[in-house]
Amino acid sequence: MARVITVAVVDDDRMLRDGLRAWLADVPDLRLVATAGTVAELLADPVCGPGSHGPGGTGGPPADVILLDLVLRDGSDPADNIRRLLRTGGRILMISTVPDRSRIIEAIRAGADGYLTKDHDLPTLVAAVKDLAEGRGAHSMELAFACAYDDSPARPRLSPRERQILLDYASGMTLKSAARRAGITVHTAKDYLDRVKAKYQQAGRPTYTKLDLALRVREDSLDGG
Amino acid sequence: MRSGTHRAQSFLIVATLLYRGSHLTVAVMAVVHRPRHLPLQHLGFAAALGLSVLAYGTALRRGWFDPRHIWADILVTGCVLPLALCAWGGVREPPTIAWAMLLGGSASAAAAITLDRLHAVAAVALLVVTHFIGYQAVGATPAVVVGHLNSLVSSAVMTWVFRWYLLRQGRLLDEANARALAAEAHKARYAERLEHHRALHDTVLATLTTLAAGAVDANAPEVRQRCAHEAAYLRRLIQQTADEVPHREIGAALEEAVRSVESLGLRVTAQYHALPQVPPEVAAALGHAVREALNNVRRHAGTGHAYLTATGDPDGSGGAVVTVVDRGPGFDPEQCDAGLGLRGSVHGRMTEAGGRATVDTAPGEGVRVELRWPG
Numbered sequence: 123m124a125r126v127i128t129v130a131v132v133d134d135d136r137m138l139r140d141g142l143r144a145w146l147a148d149v150p151d152l153r154l155v156a157t158a159g160t161v162a163e164l165l166a167d168p169v170c171g172p173g174s175h176g177p178g179g180t181g182g183p184p185a186d187v188i189l190l191d192l193v194l195r196d197g198s199d200p201a202d203n204i205r206r207l208l209r210t211g212g213r214i215l216m217i218s219t220v221p222d223r224s225r226i227i228e229a230i231r232a233g234a235d236g237y238l239t240k241d242h243d244l245p246t247l248v249a250a251v252k253d254l255a256e257g258r259g260a261h262s263m264e265l266a267f268a269c270a271y272d273d274s275p276a277r278p279r280l281s282p283r284e285r286q287i288l289l290d291y292a293s294g295m296t297l298k299s300a301a302r303r304a305g306i307t308v309h310t311a312k313d314y315l316d317r318v319k320a321k322y323q324q325a326g327r328p329t330y331t332k333l334d335l336a337l338r339v340r341e342d343s344l345d346g347g
Numbered sequence: 348m349r350s351g352t353h354r355a356q357s358f359l360i361v362a363t364l365l366y367r368g369s370h371l372t373v374a375v376m377a378v379v380h381r382p383r384h385l386p387l388q389h390l391g392f393a394a395a396l397g398l399s400v401l402a403y404g405t406a407l408r409r410g411w412f413d414p415r416h417i418w419a420d421i422l423v424t425g426c427v428l429p430l431a432l433c434a435w436g437g438v439r440e441p442p443t444i445a446w447a448m449l450l451g452g453s454a455s456a457a458a459a460i461t462l463d464r465l466h467a468v469a470a471v472a473l474l475v476v477t478h479f480i481g482y483q484a485v486g487a488t489p490a491v492v493v494g495h496l497n498s499l500v501s502s503a504v505m506t507w508v509f510r511w512y513l514l515r516q517g518r519l520l521d522e523a524n525a526r527a528l529a530a531e532a533h534k535a536r537y538a539e540r541l542e543h544h545r546a547l548h549d550t551v552l553a554t555l556t557t558l559a560a561g562a563v564d565a566n567a568p569e570v571r572q573r574c575a576h577e578a579a580y581l582r583r584l585i586q587q588t589a590d591e592v593p594h595r596e597i598g599a600a601l602e603e604a605v606r607s608v609e610s611l612g613l614r615v616t617a618q619y620h621a622l623p624q625v626p627p628e629v630a631a632a633l634g635h636a637v638r639e640a641l642n643n644v645r646r647h648a649g650t651g652h653a654y655l656t657a658t659g660d661p662d663g664s665g666g667a668v669v670t671v672v673d674r675g676p677g678f679d680p681e682q683c684d685a686g687l688g689l690r691g692s693v694h695g696r697m698t699e700a701g702g703r704a705t706v707d708t709a710p711g712e713g714v715r716v717e718l719r720w721p722g
Contacts (some may be wrong), residue, residue: 188606220585241578241616263654264584264618271658290715294654294672303595323699 127255130156130185130212132164132203134195138240142189145244152251153170159201160196164188165210185212186255190234192218192225200225201232210232221280225270227277230322237268258323266292269318283292287314308344351520351529353410355513357632359460360406363506367399367453370446377446387436393403395424395450401486402457404636412461417454419472425454429481441487448495451478451699452502459503460510471503539595550579568579576609588621597622597667600634608641614652615641621659629720632700633657636693640671643689648714667677669718677708689716697722 129152133139139157146154158164188207192200194205200216207214216229216237226237233256238247260317270292280288283304290300291311296338301311350355378392382619402416429447451474458470475496482492532535554577558565560712565571583605598619606617637655644653653673660666689706697704705721708714 164443179684220582223620239576263616267620268658269578271661291669292618293656293715294674295713295715299674299677299715300708302709302712303707303715326665 125151126153127151127187127251128153128155129187129189129251130154130158130164131189131196132158132161132207133189133217134159135189135191138191145240145247149244149248154249160194161190161198161206167204184210186252188212188214189217189251190214192216192222192229192237200229204229205231212239215254215260216252221264221268223268223271224274226265227274227322230265230269230319231325233323236262236321237265238262239264240290259312259319260290260299260316261312261319262293263292265319266315270321276325278318278325280318280321284314286317287311288318289316351517351524353512353517355517357508358410358413358504358513359404362509363453363457363527364403364407366456366502367403367450369378370449370453371396371399372709373449375447378442384428384644387432389446391428391432391436395428395447395599398424410616412457414461417457417461417469418466420454421458425451425470425474429478433481433484439485441485441491444481445487446479448478452498454601455499456502456506459507467507471500474499477637483655513535514632544708546580550580571610575614575656579609579615580606581618582616586617595656596625596627596630597633597669600630601637601669604634604638605655607638608645608653612651613641613645615655616652617655619657622657623659623665623669625720629700629702630666632696632702633667633718633720636696636704636716636718637669638669639692639696640689640718643714643716644671644673644675647678648673650675667718667720671716672713674713677710677714678711679710680706680708689714693718 129146131139131142131154133142136159137248139159143157146152151325155168156164158224162340188210189206190203194200194203203215204214214234216226216234218225219240221239229237231294236250236259238250238260239262246262252263253260266288270288283306286304287300287306290303295303297315298308301308304311305312321330372529374392374395378388396417398420402412402420405416407411425449428450429444432444454475455471458465458474461467462470477501478495479492482495484578553572554573558570558574563570583602587595587602601617601619605617609615641653641655645651650673653671655669656670657667657669660668689704693704693706697718697720700720701722702718702720704719706714706718707717
């Protein structure tokens, strides 16, 4: 039998937490181990908090995948929430009701591994959680859309191929169809998407100096954006 | 439209120009009818005419006087000319100098409206002193001297009062226009909000109220589908109004298309970004083409789910790119009739509006329709 993937949820909407609990209860390979309204609440949970060794004392991270609401009602900074949760060793899948693009980009820069809006069906959510738990990148149309139309000066530079795959995937095509259109294999197409995300995560790591930003703006205007 | 202040200034330029014009006319008559004083009188008149053309020409061209030109006019036409005529022009009686003295009146009028207060007072005082000396030199009677000095000062005072009044009216007019404009914008925003409220009332609010009343089973498939549609509608609404200056033409046209197929059971995931402003007929063509493409998804894809994106052209040219994508079985573009609807009506509508439609598909690969404007 496949290893059971542990999942934690941080969302300030209790109805959504209950809904997810009911949803995930029927999924054989996933186990919801904790739900909380804020990051602090989750970290204080004896199952997930510091010093715990995960459910069942396995010694691994407290939860393999943490579903984190993009904007929490306690006014906490999404990037800060992500960094605190990353320290537990889990991987983070952002969820939100409305795709707020600048915040999505911020979350990916801060180290989140994926992003979904809450209107997806269960199989899509389960597939994303499994991808993350198995160390793969989780991709979604809304994340691709946010990256494809990111016009902030700090955006990373994408190659024309990366850009094309990103745009086609953002338009709702399956990765397979986007790959066919570009004349490449699905694996290569997925590599491109992984690379785009990695560029964002890398760009998020060091704090930009003003000089870096100025250079970036100049580069962008030199090659016509 | 020109502002009230600008109009007041133009009026003042024309009024003082007419005043100067009347003085120049008198000067022409005087110079022409006294040929014996030829050289200096002609030279003086030419100088006054040249400075008038410079000062008023510039003012008409730029919208207002250049204070340096006005000072030059005061000094040359107003001061040097009368004194020079007295000293070297052989003028010995008041009537022969009168035309030059008269020009001082229009110089003083222009100075009063152009120069700041201190400079204007200094300029008028200078004119008064010079002209007093000039008339004394030719032995004018006190009545002539007092009458002339009075006209110098009153020209200045009157134009200054006109300027004060007209600029004030101009400013009031500008303020009233700005208020009217703001009220109009406010009214437009209010109408838009009302429209949103009405839409929300007919959809989301009605659904929520029904659910809250407990009269329907919230888990019934049709209720859940309706909730999903309402949620999708709210998402699109938020995305459409996210831009700082939302252009509603494309957004409204797409919304109509989406709602028409949603009511037939198709689920549409829409993403919008920076929708550009396009002519109404282009928005209508895009809306029509999208509706056809979505209907095509509903009829042929068999997935019940379409993906719609609408963005400004990434190259920043102000164009629009709209895609309709499904993940259904697709078709072989070489030999299939399924594409007929797409080719005919989608292509036709886009081409008519100066745009372009491209269909990309293969067996098992879904269909991607891309609409571009301009083509």
